[in-house]
Amino acid sequence: MGTQKKPTGRAILWGIISLAAYLALFLNQDVVTRNFARGGIFAIAVILTAMIFSFIHGAFANYLLEALGIQPLKKGVH
Amino acid sequence: MRGRKAVLWSLVALGTLFLISIPSLAEAAGEALGPGDVVKQFVRLDALGAIYLIILGFLGGLISGFIGSGGAFVLTPGMMSLGAPAAIAVASNMCHKFPKSMVGAYKRYKYGQLDLKLGVFMAISAVIGVQLGIYVQKFIFARWGSAGSNLYVSVAFVLILTLVGLYMLYDARRAVRASTKDTVSGLAEKMKRINIPPMISFNAARIRVSFWVIAPLGLATGLLAATIAVGGFIGVPGMIYILGVSPIMASATELVVAFLMGLTGTITWAVSGFVDIRMVLLLLAGSLIGVQVGAVGTTYVREYMIKLVMATIMLIVSISRGIAIPTYLHELGLIELNQGTVNLLDKASFIIMCFALALGGVIVLGNMWKRKKELQAEEAGMAVNLQKS
Numbered sequence: 001m002g003t004q005k006k007p008t009g010r011a012i013l014w015g016i017i018s019l020a021a022y023l024a025l026f027l028n029q030d031v032v033t034r035n036f037a038r039g040g041i042f043a044i045a046v047i048l049t050a051m052i053f054s055f056i057h058g059a060f061a062n063y064l065l066e067a068l069g070i071q072p073l074k075k076g077v078h
Numbered sequence: 079m080r081g082r083k084a085v086l087w088s089l090v091a092l093g094t095l096f097l098i099s100i101p102s103l104a105e106a107a108g109e110a111l112g113p114g115d116v117v118k119q120f121v122r123l124d125a126l127g128a129i130y131l132i133i134l135g136f137l138g139g140l141i142s143g144f145i146g147s148g149g150a151f152v153l154t155p156g157m158m159s160l161g162a163p164a165a166i167a168v169a170s171n172m173c174h175k176f177p178k179s180m181v182g183a184y185k186r187y188k189y190g191q192l193d194l195k196l197g198v199f200m201a202i203s204a205v206i207g208v209q210l211g212i213y214v215q216k217f218i219f220a221r222w223g224s225a226g227s228n229l230y231v232s233v234a235f236v237l238i239l240t241l242v243g244l245y246m247l248y249d250a251r252r253a254v255r256a257s258t259k260d261t262v263s264g265l266a267e268k269m270k271r272i273n274i275p276p277m278i279s280f281n282a283a284r285i286r287v288s289f290w291v292i293a294p295l296g297l298a299t300g301l302l303a304a305t306i307a308v309g310g311f312i313g314v315p316g317m318i319y320i321l322g323v324s325p326i327m328a329s330a331t332e333l334v335v336a337f338l339m340g341l342t343g344t345i346t347w348a349v350s351g352f353v354d355i356r357m358v359l360l361l362l363a364g365s366l367i368g369v370q371v372g373a374v375g376t377t378y379v380r381e382y383m384i385k386l387v388m389a390t391i392m393l394i395v396s397i398s399r400g401i402a403i404p405t406y407l408h409e410l411g412l413i414e415l416n417q418g419t420v421n422l423l424d425k426a427s428f429i430i431m432c433f434a435l436a437l438g439g440v441i442v443l444g445n446m447w448k449r450k451k452e453l454q455a456e457e458a459g460m461a462v463n464l465q466k467s
Contacts, residue, residue: 022359029356033120039351046173046348046355047341053359054177054366061181061367065374072189072377073449 011067014060021056025049088276088289092202120354121161130160131360135174137435139365143182143372144442145388146332147310149365150175151395152431154307157357159428169347170354174361176340178369179333185373186330193282193327197334199289200296200317204309204335205342207300215305225409232406235306235399242315243392246385253382261382266322283323283331295320296335303339310336311392318385325384326376375442378449387441394434401427 025032036046065071121127134156138149150171157167186192219227253261272288279286295316303309310332317328347353376384405423408415415423 022363025359026356029123032355036348036353036355037118037120037351039349042351043345043348046353047344049355050173050177050344050358050362053362054181057362058177058181058366058370061370064367065370070371070374070446072374073453 006067006069007063008067011060011063014056014063018053018057018060021053088278088293089199089202092199092206092293118166118352119163120166120356123160123356123360127160128360131156131357132364134435135361135364136368137364137439138361139178139182139368139370140372140375140442141368141387141391141435141438142178142333142336142365143185143369144329144375144438145310145372145384145391146182146314146329147308147336148388148391148438149178149435150307152428152435153361155428155431157354160357162354162357165347165352166354166357169344169352170357170361172340172343172347173353173355173358174340174365176337176344177362178365179336179340181366182369182373183330183333183337185370186333186376189330189373189377190282191326191330191376192334193280193323193331194334195278196280196283196285196292196317196321196323197331198338199278199292200299200313200331201335201338203293203296204300204303204313205339207297207302208304208339209300210297211301211304214301222410225406229403229406229410231306232399232403234302235308236396236403238302238306239308239311239392239396239399242311243389243396246315246389247393250382250385250389253380253385263319263322265319269320270322283321283327285322287321291320299335300339308395309339311388314388325381329376329384329388371446372442375446378446383441383445387438390441391434391438394437395431398427398430398434401430 036042036049123131134153138153141148153174154164154167154171157170158164162170183192183197187194215227218230222230249261269291270285270287272291274288274290276289277286278289278292295313299309299313299316302312313335314325314328314332317323317331318325321328323331344353401423404413404415405420407413408420
């Protein structure tokens with residue numbers, strides 16, 4: 001705890017990628033919502049979008065917490 | 079070798095039933111949806127609505143990362159309060175649940191807190207249990223309509239959550255008083271003595287129990303997920319008190335159940351086009367951070383804290399659901415209430431649910447903060463001692 005270098009740079013990088021992904025989707029929200037509401041094969045697009053965002057934003061959240069020093073205290077089973 | 083074959087066959091049997099169950103999973107959200115609720119209409123989201131969803135997502139994620147479940151009870155009504163029709167809110171909650179649980183499960187797996195094999199057994203039998211729950215729900219809906227169904231859900235909710243919540247609270251207090259990490263469940267010790275094959279060993283959870291103990295527990299979790307929308311509030315206590323799994327391991331394993339139920343539920347809702355991806359992504363913006371903070375939080379606290387947080391949330395949520403009961407009695411024509419009272423009860427119920435979530439968040443973050451301060455003080459003390467010597 002504490003002695004490792006904090007991944008601030010990576011947090012910023014993933015933050016920018018995440019923000020860009022959110023902006024891209026919300027600036028085109030009408031097209032996205034209309035198409036995703038069609039159902040059927042578009043269900044794959046819904047699930048893929050959720051997966052991609054969870055990867056990008058999940059990575060950002062991970063580095064952000066590490067940069068803020070919010071890290072696990074102990075590893076292994078209790 | 080024979081034991082391994084038996085385990086394999088029991089998984090194949092469960093898997094087949096699981097596949098049969100998928101088509102009806104869309105209804106696995108607990109809310110009794112009448113034909114009028116299934117409206118495909120997407121709300122306009124403003125900045126305030128977006129911030130509201132991000133905060134709600136963060137709190138839901140925090141609780142979910144810490145106790146393995148929770149959030150759905152407030153996220154679905156939360157989205158409906160923005161004007162989303164019930165079906166859209168239920169579908170979007172399902173779609174938000176699986177990535178959040180996946181990230182939470184991955185984190186807790188890395189901390190060595192997850193038994194994947196137990197999670198798979200529990201998840202598959204829970205998905206089948208959902209099917210049973212839907213039958214119960216449909217029967218009540220056909221017989222007593224929407225208000226009757228809501229009344230049944232609320233009464234079951236209040237009874238089950240109050241009983242389990244009170245027991246968990248009593249149990250957590252017992253651990254606090256005895257100054258131990260956690261208590262041992264007598265019922266689980268008895269269950270371990272049931273020797274009906276196939277017996278299955280779960281190495282990470284350090285238990286060996288009969289398939290015939292796990293499968294009914296998973297079924298019950300799914301049944302309650304489909305009827306009262308909070309399967310985790312039964313799954314986690316069930317794993318602790320019936321299987322004898324530690325609270326940390328049980329809450330982490332529940333995330334696997336949430337992932338599989340969320341994914342299969344999403345597939346069915348998304349095929350009909352009911353998922354509002356914008357609300358899903360706004361919830362995820364908060365919850366992917368929250369779920370990781372919650373997961374980290376489990377490494378800061380003693381085992382009984384998980385029981386304490388879970389019991390507190392369960393009891394407050396059951397009060398909130400209890401407040402809604404007079405409205406359903408009014409709709410059924412059993413009591414008389416004016417519209418003002420109905421609206422007031424409705425608002426009070428939602429605010430209390432939000433309070434449950436917020437209080438859970440404060441307990442988790444507060445305990446993390448306290449522990450961190452203690453550790454810093456210890457480190458400082460040690461440094462002073464070293465300098466002296």
